[in-house]
Amino acid sequence: MSTIAPTIAPRLRLSEIAPAVIQSEIRAMSVECDRIGGINLAQGICDTELPGVVAEGATDAIRDGFNIYTRLDGVQVLREAIAAKLQTYNHLTVDPQSEVLVTSGATGALYASLLALLNPGDEVIIFEPFYGYHVSTLISLRMKPVIVPLAEPDWQLDLDALRGAITSNTRAIIVNTPSNPSGKVFGRGELEAIAALAIEHDLFVFTDEIYEYFLFEGIDHLSLATLPGMRERTITISGLSKTFSITGWRVGYLAASSRWISAIGYFHDLTYVCSPAPLQFGAAAGLRQLADSSFYTDLASSYEAKRDQLCAALEDAGLQPYVPQGAYYVLANAERIAGANSSERARALLRATGVASVPGSAFFRPGLGDHLLRFCFGKRPADLDLACERLREF
Template sequence: MPELSKRVQTFTDSVIRRMTRISDEYGAINLSQGFPDFDPPKEIMDALAEAAYKGPHQYSVTFGAPNFREALAQKQGKAIHRAIDPNKEIVVTCGGTEAMMCAMMTICNPGDKVMVFSPFYENYGADAILSGADPIYIPLIPPEYEFDITLVEQGFRDGAKAIIVCNPSNPCGKVFRRDELMAIGELAVRYDAFVVTDEVYEHMVYAPNKHICMASLPGMYEHTITCNSLSKTYSITGWRLGYLIGPEKVFEAAKKVHDFLTVGAAAPLQEAATVGLKFSDEYYEKLLQTYTEKRNYFLKGLDKIGLKHNVPQGTYFVLIDISDFLELPQFPGFSDLEFCEWMIKNIGVAAVPGSSFFKEDVNHLIRLHFAREKKTLDEALCRLEKMKECFRSY
């Protein structure tokens, strides 16, 4: 057989999705892959039922159905604080995953450098490599996951074409402050570079933190590609509806990349989801209230069990410190991946090993999520309680 691409030899398959497959095999509660176990809003489901019979069922415009783009422009224009041209500044993609890949392939040439904050959503490094770029990792320092702006400037000095900013950040839940975003933006302008943002958790930001779109900051719209998705906001992760927003020059290039990657997102799903994009502010306020309650409830349960964790400022993820467990003789030399596999088989709860998110040598963290009904969270906490037996048996 001829040699395969060297690119695909430099990263693994998705550890997150791998954990879901193992979880399904053993019937565990899946707190690894971040998707809810409750239905989307009824209005969206009703619209989908109608679209099933009335259509559209054929290709829409490749870069997004006109009514879908118009609704996106209205909604996101409020967040970016400017009018968005739905015909010249939005490309609809097959999920936020394609939006990020499309953005990277639009701006990167082979040999370019792209900065990525660590910890990071696992796709970013692979996206850089697949687009021919070399990732430069900038550490976020716990417990608040702050960063050294001098390292960002050094990355730009070393020729970085772009920096990826996930805000709020998966997996650590960091919400970037205005001063942090301003500092990054000023460097991007000074070195004539791009900021590629992933803002899929924009409506899950817990008080007193506030979500700020990078593209809304002074002088940043021309330097920012905003990637986003409907998956988390409307609980439709399986619909794979994402988009990117950027200046017209970026749009013209990105729509060509998207056209040859996937042709277009599903037409009937765009039709149905347009209803959600027109929801009033009340929907997003209730969504935040729901996830705030879930976060507080789940963290309180973890505290009662005695599991060490961070307090996420945004997203629906929490990092658990398993250092004390890894020191026990029951887990001789265990990696975090082996510990997660043990959890699935013996505790019945699926997590993601933290090492899949960090460039640094991190083996003591695992990620759980709380996008679940209360009864599911209760059962998960009940099962996690059994982890105390590890200490009692020692």
């Protein structure tokens, strides 16, 4: 009697999640834009000039020999500067010795926090349109993103939809305000509703506040951790990448209860070791020396003007913009551009104008967002002027 040998799976193979991983549309459009020498309004590179005090602080640190590993939680001068900034701007009191962690960008802060506080299989609520890296990070950690759509055109929170998305497996909510890609700023009422549900169901809330200084028309930033009952369960994440135009430096931070910091710090150290040492000193110099200047109000005013400039050009091009309240992105209706989906429309626009955008589908569940493109206005004035001119010609 013959026997059939059992089929043995090859050991040299990708992980279970790797086959589903594809290059982000943001990166793909940037690569294509570089290939043709276009103007990149796709990636949030923020290639404007960094403040002089930030550059000088970093170069001084290099010359002074601060080029080795830092403490697990970052250099003390930066942690103290972050704590002071959180107190004055966010109205959040934290201990720089036990409740602040300097990270490798805001992405590193979220990654380490999820590793420390959640488990594979846990459900995490994300609002749509979403930042793709938030969703991809959850998937890479074998966690389950649960998408709650916000209502067009103002991206309002549907509290019933949020409540209905919470199950016995829900462990956390991610809130990005001001938001990438929509520029939505969650209002006090919305944040209070999220806080009430988080308390009721005993959930963590991870807040991505990286665009906290990019606010328009007098809107104020509200950190969810300052609401009653939220201090212990909120991981407040931000960084200096956007504010100081140093996206390549990878200097981020988080603030959380000392109850969580040690575990988060362990996983950040395991994955990243530390944010680059001399660049931490540059960031600290910026936080300290610009605190009492007009830098932050000037920043918001200049970006509001850039927003208005780009939105006007998009309107003239027949690409109706969803005018953002914050951050430095605009979602625009691209249905007038030929193409079966937003990916084809983004590439058609790039070919016609040399202006790169991001397909709207990158920020939605499959089959959604194909009527939208995202444009970034965090650009040097000359580049933004040229992009707007080309869009108007289109």
